[in-house]
Amino acid sequence: MKEPEHENAEKVLRKLDEQYQKYKFMEFNLQQKKTRLKGQIPEIKTTLDIIQHMQSRKGSSEPMETSFMMSDNLYAKATVPPTEKVCLWLGANVMLEYSVDDAAALLSKNHNAATSSMSQVEKDLEFLRNQLTTTEVNMARVFNWDVRRRQAAKLP
Numbered sequence: 001m002k003e004p005e006h007e008n009a010e011k012v013l014r015k016l017d018e019q020y021q022k023y024k025f026m027e028f029n030l031q032q033k034k035t036r037l038k039g040q041i042p043e044i045k046t047t048l049d050i051i052q053h054m055q056s057r058k059g060s061s062e063p064m065e066t067s068f069m070m071s072d073n074l075y076a077k078a079t080v081p082p083t084e085k086v087c088l089w090l091g092a093n094v095m096l097e098y099s100v101d102d103a104a105a106l107l108s109k110n111h112n113a114a115t116s117s118m119s120q121v122e123k124d125l126e127f128l129r130n131q132l133t134t135t136e137v138n139m140a141r142v143f144n145w146d147v148r149r150r151q152a153a154k155l156p
Contacts, residue, residue: 009149016135016139017139019135020139023135027125033121034125037121044107044114047107048111051100051103054100058084063082065080084099084100086100
């Protein structure tokens with residue numbers, strides 16, 4: 001703020017605006033990640049619950065009756081024979097076969113990682129909100145200072 005008076009407020013406001021835009025961009029990316037995690041965590045938990053149910057029926061020879069989702073509002077009933085293997089979608093059109101125990105371990109690890117990531121995203125968003133508020137306040141203060149300075153310069 002100690003540079004020549006006519007440019008100084010504009011430069012500071014430009015820098016603050018640039019910083020503000022960076023924070024908004026980071027906030028947007030974190031919000032997208034949060035939305036994605038909000039969808040993934042329940043899916044992982046549901047799949048983990050099913051795998052754990054299969055583990056509990058491991059020694060049984062009775063088939064398991066279930067209904068599964070074929071699309072958003074369409075479910076089908078199925079009879080699943082006892083099995084030691086399950087197939088999991090990993091994403092990018094990739095499906096792998098796992099033993100029930102390995103699938104449970106993988107899903108538990110993924111659930112813990114997603115929950116931890118969600119917690120970190122929440123903390124990061126809170127930090128960014130504070131930074132955005134501080135930057136907005138600083139921009140307002142610089143602008144008001146410049147207005148007062150210009151008004152004082154006009155007075156005789």
